[in-house]
Amino acid sequence: MRFFPRTNIDFIGKRHIWYMVSSSLILIGLITIAIRGLNYGIGFVGGEELTLQFTPALGIGEVRSAMNKIGQGDSQIKTFGSANQLLIRVKASQSKASTSQEIIGQLKSSFPNTRITLMQDDRIGPEIGQELRRDAVIAIFYSLIAILIYVSLRFQFIYAVGAVIALFHDVLITLGAVAIFGWFVPWLNLQIDQTMVAAFLTLVGYSMNDTVVIFDRIRENLKIYKGENLIRVMNRSINDTLSRTIITSGTAFAVLLVLLIFGGEVTRGFAFAMLVGVVTGTYSSIYVASSIVVDYNVYLKKADLKLGEKQSPVLEIERPYEAAAKRA
């Protein structure tokens, strides 16, 4: 069975349209971030956050008015997972002592008929947040450098540049998606925390994986068809690997979707970011990483990659058995 029998799609020819699409998506994301800001988890900004389970469930309003009595009415309160679980983010307080005990005590006395269970309580000092933020940026930066060096060694420098630009593209689009979905779909509870940073590094790895597979085929085909038009070779290579690209992305996508639906609150942000990352990572391997290599040759090296009048944009290879079939 084959989903994609030998295709001859002119991917590279349409690259300029896709440049526009990518740029607009990134722009929309950046504008959203500029307007709404990013929702950082307390790990990165410091503060206290607790998750409580109420049996039977209580309304957010009821809880807020009870917390008002101890001056915590302006805390951020939202449902977490199921309706009877509430996540309360307390405004960062100066005092060293934890406010969670005080809040739980107040809620217990306000709602004597409700069983209140502490699910989770995180309290993080501002100095830690600062360091974690710095470490996250350093980690992403280092992995980009490592990729730049490795790809330069195994391929050519311009391929590495294409790959890293593609990674920036993926990270920016995913960040934008996190901001937009965090705004319009609040129940996803998307926030930038350590797990989200792990998702970004993983999607960098995944996207790179996909790019390298296509580059590997380009490298191989360039060796076989020396002197052939680069665009034709690239299109051939992308078409050759298309079936694999779709299957691998498809299985990863399916599994991440399962994780998003069944994985619970803890991994939801991770699954969401990876889900977006798998789509953009697959797309950027073709339309960003490979296209940049082509445009570098067109504009900077002034290579003549114009196709001849009767030339197909995709290099056609006649397979021996097809030739035999034709002759017959």
Place this chain on the structure above:
Amino acid sequence: MRKNRFRIILIIAAIALTLYYLYPTYQSGAYNKKLEQLSGTPKLLVYLKAHPMTSMPDSLRQEYLDSLEQVFSADSLRYYDAHAKEINSVKLKRIKLGLDLQGGMHIVLQVNVVKMLEDMAKNKDQTFDDIMKQVSSEVKNNNADPLTALEQACASRNIRLSRYYGDIRDDNSQVMSYLTEQTKTAVDRAMEIVRNRVDQYGVSEPSIQKQGSTRFIVELPGVSNEAEVRELLQGTALLEFKLLQPENVVVKVFQAIDNVMAGQPDSLASNDTTSSSDSTMTAAQFAKKHPFFSLVRVNSQTGDAYVAGTDKDQFERIIERPDVKRVIPSNFQFLFSARPQVTAQGQHYYGLYVVNKTPLLTGSVVTNAQAQIDPTSNSPVVNMTMNSEGSREWAQITGANIGKRVAIELDNAVYSAPVVRTKISGGSSQISGMANMDEANLLAIVLRAGALPAPVDIVEERNVGPSLGADSIRNGITSGVIGIALIILFMGFYYRTGGVLADFALLINIFFILGVLAAFHGTLTMPGIAGMILTIAVAVDANVLIYERIREEMATGKTLRASIDQGYSKAFTAIFDANIISLFTGAILYQFGTGPVQGFALTLMIGIVASLFSAIVITRVIFDIMIERGATSINFG
């Protein structure tokens, strides 16, 4: 077959190793299940159904329930006592669950260096207060190093550091190196105090790790009482000197306890005196006849008593028994050594010290303690000095107790019990008999713990309730099973025979990941489970790459064997390059992440290596065998 022999041996060895490393995890689970069955809770529930306590007032109810549960738990305790060694040894080797899965507290403590500098200074004046204000704002706002900030603040006012610290004749660099040293030992001291208390608190498998220069991480699985833990970690340390009870009295009390225990109705049989002499008794017979002495081993030459680490709980319960309590004098206190002695077989034995409850002196009189090498005997010693008030008392105490032993106790654990040789006047004592310099350093740290409490702040606290952990495990398993099932169905459907083989490799791969995790003493976290699910999704990529190639090669009309050869070798460079990069990012993530994220990075890295092995080596060997057996076509869909 011959060319594959090496690979087959490799595969079998890998599977055998995995089984070997996973077995303790399986065993530990089996023990837990057994203990759970025997524990009081299920029996209590059955009992309550038959005897509903409707008439009992709520105030008494909880207490009554607790006591009932204790009664019903007797079986489980007995089982635990009998198998303590095995249970604890498999526990160390199993795959640990992260705090996010089993619940517990993760706390990061930071020694407050500014506060410590304030406490240490002498001749404090208005200028000093101003300097300290400047230092603390520098540290808070600009993340400056407290010592450097102090040096700069003093320099800008033209004040020498020696005005407040060290000897007045010291120059700035001497004072700075002294303060740097003090900061370092303050962290060690705080860690030692916390480690000691956590051990006393009785948390199973706590972990205490240094992080950077002024921080350390404390992980307490299964603990959720925040207030109690905060008190445990931040309360002031209590250092006391206590007199050991005379040996002959102690041995008599031990014998009395032994008699009480042996005289229990359920061990009446051992009371007949016709049985063979002690020297020919088997261990079981001895245990029956002398239940206490089988637990507490007394060295007949030195009189020192030892209890195995796994028997400590049982010991604590025995001395709390009302009938046993009756034979123990009221001023007796039982203390264990802080550090166990480890036998050649790897068993841990704690020294048992019987001391007088009333302390001779508290550690607040100690002004300094230093570990040194004694030039005359060339062995490590600790020199301890006391303030004038302490010196006076110490002279009296030592004068009255020459030849007796004094236990140095920090928060209920004994660090050393030296013998008083002479009356010590002048407040300067020397403690000898340490086996090595490390031991001497530790004792010095402990002695100083009473002198200067290291002020620690909690800078990070994460508390996961047990129900959230259970939810996470359930969610992880559900999504893992569904995700894997989807992939297995798809691969089998799309690549037919090849797909089924890839599925087989995938299942072995999951098994490998868990095995390697156990071998590395890794911790499974929720992000780790997510990482594993993701790895599995991406693991099929190697097989997809190979199979797509094989299909291409077959389409050019090559033979099955040639197609498979070409498919594997041509796909290899792509697989290799792609996975190396994923390994890079995994390693970087491991370096910069903390806690659960590190768990994720670890499973990701293990997963990449394991999946390459199973996708490339295992499937290849099976194809080769199939061809050798005469297969001329294999269905790749």
